Amino acid sequence: xxxxxxxxxxxxxxxxxxxxxxxxxxxxxxxxxxxxxxxxxxxxxxxxxxxxxxxxxxxxxxxxxxxxxxxxxxxxxxxxxxxxxxxxxxxxxxxxxxxxxxxxxxxxxxxxxxxxxxxxxxxxxxxxxxxxxxxxxxxxxxxxxxxxxxxxxxxxxxxxxxxxxxxxxxxxxxxxxxxxxxxxxxxxxxxxxxxxxxxxxxxxxxxxxxxxxxxxxxxxxxxxxxxxxxxxxxxxxxxxxxxxxxxxxxxxxxxxxxxxxxxxxxxxxxxxxxxxxxxxxxxxxxxxxxxxxxxxxxxxxxxxxxxxxxxxxxxxxxxxxxxxxxxxxxxxxxxxxxxxxxxxxxxxxxxxxxxxxxxxxxxxxxxxxxxxxxxxxxxxxxxxxxxxxxxxxxxxxxxxxxxxxxxxxxxxxxxxxxxxxxxxxxxxxxxxxxxxxxxxxxxxxxxxxxxxxxxxxxxxxxxxxxxxxxxxxxxxxxxxxxxxxxxxxxxxxxxxxxxxxxxxxxxxxxxxxxxxxxxxxxxxxxxxxxxxxxxxxxxxxxxxxxxxxxxxxxxxxxxxxxxxxxxxxxxxxxxxxxxxxxxxxxxxxxxxxxxxxxxxxxxxxxxxxxxxxxxxxxxxxxxxxxxxxxxxxxxxxxxxxxxxxxxxxxxxxxxxxxxxxxxxxxxxxxxxxxxxx
Numbered sequence: 051x052x053x054x055x056x057x058x059x060x061x062x063x064x065x066x067x068x069x070x071x072x073x074x075x076x077x078x079x080x081x082x083x084x085x086x087x088x089x090x091x092x093x094x095x096x097x098x099x100x101x102x103x104x105x106x107x108x109x110x111x112x113x114x115x116x117x118x119x120x121x122x123x124x125x126x127x128x129x130x131x132x133x134x135x136x137x138x139x140x141x142x143x144x145x146x147x148x149x150x151x152x153x154x155x156x157x158x159x160x161x162x163x164x165x166x167x168x169x170x171x172x173x174x175x176x177x178x179x180x181x182x183x184x185x186x187x188x189x190x191x192x193x194x195x196x197x198x199x200x201x202x203x204x205x206x207x208x209x210x211x212x213x214x215x216x217x218x219x220x221x222x223x224x225x226x227x228x229x230x231x232x233x234x235x236x237x238x239x240x241x242x243x244x245x246x247x248x249x250x251x252x253x254x255x256x257x258x259x260x261x262x263x264x265x266x267x268x269x270x271x272x273x274x275x276x277x278x279x280x281x282x283x284x285x286x287x288x289x290x291x292x293x294x295x296x297x298x299x300x301x302x303x304x305x306x307x308x309x310x311x312x313x314x315x316x317x318x319x320x321x322x323x324x325x326x327x328x329x330x331x332x333x334x335x336x337x338x339x340x341x342x343x344x345x346x347x348x349x350x351x352x353x354x355x356x357x358x359x360x361x362x363x364x365x366x367x368x369x370x371x372x373x374x375x376x377x378x379x380x381x382x383x384x385x386x387x388x389x390x391x392x393x394x395x396x397x398x399x400x401x402x403x404x405x406x407x408x409x410x411x412x413x414x415x416x417x418x419x420x421x422x423x424x425x426x427x428x429x430x431x432x433x434x435x436x437x438x439x440x441x442x443x444x445x446x447x448x449x450x451x452x453x454x455x456x457x458x459x460x461x462x463x464x465x466x467x468x469x470x471x472x473x474x475x476x477x478x479x480x481x482x483x484x485x486x487x488x489x490x491x492x493x494x495x496x497x498x499x500x501x502x503x504x505x506x507x508x509x510x511x512x513x514x515x516x517x518x519x520x521x522x523x524x525x526x527x528x529x530x531x532x533x534x535x536x537x538x539x540x541x542x543x544x545x546x547x548x549x550x551x552x553x554x555x556x557x558x559x560x561x562x563x564x565x566x567x568x569x570x571x572x573x574x575x576x577x578x579x580x581x582x583x584x585x586x587x588x589x590x591x592x593x594x595x596x597x598x599x600x601x602x603x604x605x606x607x608x609x610x611x612x613x614x615x616x617x618x619x620x621x622x623x624x625x626x627x628x629x630x631x632x633x634x635x636x637x638x639x640x641x642x643x644x645x646x647x648x649x650x651x652x653x654x655x656x657x658x659x660x661x662x663x664x665x666x667x668x669x670x671x672x673x674x675x676x677x678x679x680x681x682x683x684x685x686x687x688x689x690x691x692x693x694x695x696x697x698x699x700x701x702x703x704x705x706x707x708x709x710x711x712x713x714x715x716x717x718x719x720x721x722x723x724x725x726x727x
Contacts (some may be wrong), residue, residue: 074554077541085651104507107201107306107315110140113297117245118255119238120299121230123331129253129300130227132234134245135206142203142315144276147192147303148254149204149398150223152182152231154228157205158193160318160326161396163212166249181235182228189220192254192557194399197272198534198542199307200316202398203716206247217367218393219697221559227252231260256302258560259403261566262545265702266523269538311559312533316525322355325520326362329459329487332518333367336486339442339457339556343483343517346491348466348536350524353379353401356463357490361396363459365529369394371409371441371460373433375479376537377426381463382406384657385414385540386692388426390433392441392458401539402432402546405556410436413610413654415591415690417540425646431482434462464566468501480508488517493524544608544694550675569701574669575661576681586686587640588613589647595689597641601655602659604670604687608694611674612647613683639668647686655680658687 111117117134129681132152133141149158153165155220167181182188195202231250231431240248260274274293291307298305306313331342342359344352355377363370364650372391374381375595383389389411397404412429419426462483464476475576480488488508510516547619548570554563578584588600589612658674674681700710710718 052374103311104110104314106317107142107313107699108140108309109273109307110138111135111305113294116243117296118297119234119240120236120297121234121301123230123233125191129255130230130301131251132238132242133251134232134243135247137206137208137246139701140203140205142306144201144304144306144313145196145274145302146192146194146254146257146259146399146403147178147300148221148252149193150188150190150250150252152188152235152248152250153245155207155209156247156249156400157207158191159202159361159396160214160358161206161398161575162210162365163191166212166216167248169362179239182232186572188223188228188231188250190223191220191396191707192257192397192403194259194274194403194633196311196403198270198273198402198539200314201402203315204249208246216394219364220300221557223564228606232240247510251298251303252437253301253303256562257554258562258564258566260302261564262402262542262549265545265566265698270542272518274302275524276306277310284346290497290593291404296605316351316354316359319523321521321523322358325489325522328360328518328520329359330362330366333457335362339371339459340486341460341462341483342487342489343462343480343485344489344491344522345464345468346466346501346524347468347493349527350466350479350491350493351493352376352463352466353381354525355398355522356381356461359461359489360393362394363461363473365382367459369458371437371458373430373437373460373462375430376463376465377419378465379539380543383408383411383654385543386534387393387411387654388429388433388692389654390437400542402542405547405550407552408453408654409441411654412690413690415610415688415692417536417692418467418727419437419475421468421691422646423471427475427478428608429649430479434483458535473502475510477505484511485513485517486515489522490519491522491524493562495526498523499524540694541698544657545698548659548673548675548694552675552677567703570660570673570699570705571661572713573673575673576678578670578672578681578684579668580670581668583682584639584687587642588687588689589642591646593689595641597638600639600641601663601665604689606699607689608674608692609658609660610688610690611658611672611676611681611684612686612688613655614650614685615651617703637679642686647688652686655683659699702718 080630113133117133121128121130135141135154135156139353149163151163152511153167155165156163186355193202234250235248244464263270263273264272295304296491323644327341329340343508344356344359346352356372360372372381372392372393373382375390376389377386379385379401380389381389382391382393383406389408391406391408394404410433412432414422414426414429428472437460442460456490462485464479465472466474467473492501505691509516509519545566546564549564549566551562551565553561580587588604590603592599656674656676658672658676660670661673662671663669664671672681
């Protein structure tokens with residue numbers, strides 16, 4: 051019997067140590083903050099972990115047979131209902147559904163939806179006639195409201211006249227769906243009941259998002275599914291709440307009619323409303339598209355405010371550009387990356403529910419920029435340059451647009467690391483972003499969350515107009531549950547990314563957007579031959595890896611797939627005339643040397659898990675949601691310190707307490723497992 055091989059240093063540092071590896075090894079965001087601040091934050095978090103009972107989560111809406119009418123026809127449209135509301139009524143819910151507005155206005159997370167019918171249309175409609183015309187674009191919007199975040203609220207508001215309407219902003223209802231809604235409107239008599247707002251709700255269980263609850267019963271159990279026995283007044287309310295919910299008959303939709311522990315509702319402060327409205331007005335009045343930078347400590351609501359700001363801007367312009375600089379909590383792309391996205395639809399849900407294909411993205415390989423701040427700044431600087439060149443001043447957008455309302459403003463969300471190096475990075479970002487608007491979070495309760503005073507160079511830049519600075523009130527952390535940490539949110543983002551299908555990008559209806567019912571180990575991997583692709587080889591962030599240990603370091607790890615930036619005609623923007631790589635001379639993998647891939651030459655295509663490696667066939671077997679065409683664009687694999695929780699790579703549909711794939715835990719390579727872990 052051969053002795054068991056001793057693990058190399060690289061294996062000890064990079065490869066998993068136990069099945070709970072990810073939860074033991076994850077680095078918390080912004081660990082470089084001062085010690086006294088960390089102690090205070092821990093106290094705040096501990097206080098917030100007490101049971102939260104938020105009475106504001108209760109919907110201001112009483113469902114009945116008068117204002118909720120359920121469809122009872124074809125099986126494929128059985129889970130559809132009409133809802134009539136009065137101004138001021140709200141429906142707060144946990145779960146997921148499709149929402150379309152037929153009459154009136156509603157506001158959801160800062161975005162105003164307008165009905166396809168007006169009051170004048172209603173007064174002219176006769177009985178037994180077609181209410182919705184085939185030419186009417188009835189749009190359904192997906193909305194996700196898990197208990198990992200504040201609940202989504204649908205509020206009926208007064209009609210705002212003369213608002214712009216933009217097309218292609220959601221899922222267009224088919225002719226069959228519109229015919230069904232026509233029947234519902236006629237049979238229900240809703241048009242004659244003097245409702246201020248009429249909505250259509252549809253089930254969207256077909257998307258597969260609910261499957262994320264089953265991946266880990268200990269972490270994300272019932273984040274979309276309401277707990278029927280979790281009421282604060284169990285004896286009195288459970289039966290009443292169930293009766294009210296059953297009126298809608300929509301699977302996965304749980305309106306809140308009683309105080310439930312762990313659920314919160316974010317109420318936007320006056321400072322949020324004022325700041326968002328000021329920016330929306332300036333988008334129309336400015337000669338160039340505004341650039342808005344959001345800054346502040348972590349856990350103050352920056353990302354939530356950024357979503358609110360984005361949704362509000364989409365009321366006045368068809369598209370909004372968004373740069374994400376928080377590598378630990380990325381909004382539209384996987385963790386460990388910075389990106390520029392162009393959005394034309396409102397987002398109703400947390401980051402893991404709205405995966406987007408970026409306009410340009412770069413992989414920095416970590417949940418913090420501390421290990422390579424120069425490369426981090428270089429990537430962000432290039433994103434701002436791309437926005438100014440292609441978007442703000444591009445031939446199809448910006449200052450060249452015939453209509454000033456077609457101009458695309460930019461929102462730049464910054465990281466929450468505001469001490470030491472983090473603050474210096476933030477000042478560098480302000481220096482090259484040159485914002486027209488600066489939204490600064492402040493807290494009158496927790497002074498440690500406030501930014502230091504800005505230097506004069508920021509408030510009064512030479513030869514430039516100073517930015518408009520608006521103070522935005524921070525969310526009170528003592529009223530927000532911290533059950534789900536930054537690590538949990540990164541895990542949700544990675545799960546959503548790796549289990550997603552191409553349909554989530556195209557918003558194709560009645561097709562699975564996520565395949566959580568199929569474990570990753572059952573997915574067929576793409577084969578990437580490093581002698582035919584990978585012209586630039588492999589780059590490893592944050593350390594040197596001997597060539598003899600490279601495959602060990604890569605096996606089972608998360609990597610970034612990077613490709614060369616191409617012109618519109620498909621040719622390379624820059625042709626590298628440097629010395630040829632080892633891949634062109636043989637079957638060995640080239641280890642690229644520092645510096646990392648230049649942001650002006652290479653962009654991030656997406657993440658992949660190296661499931662296995664076949665050295666004889668010089669092939670990586672990779673798991674990625676990218677298409678084969680996109681995988682073929684890969685010219686470089688980048689290994690950072692980002693890892694995927696090991697337990698989520700196993701078969702969650704089988705019992706795994708004794709081992710994996712029939713192999714006892716003690717014989718599973720690269721992992722240590724003991725009872726009780």
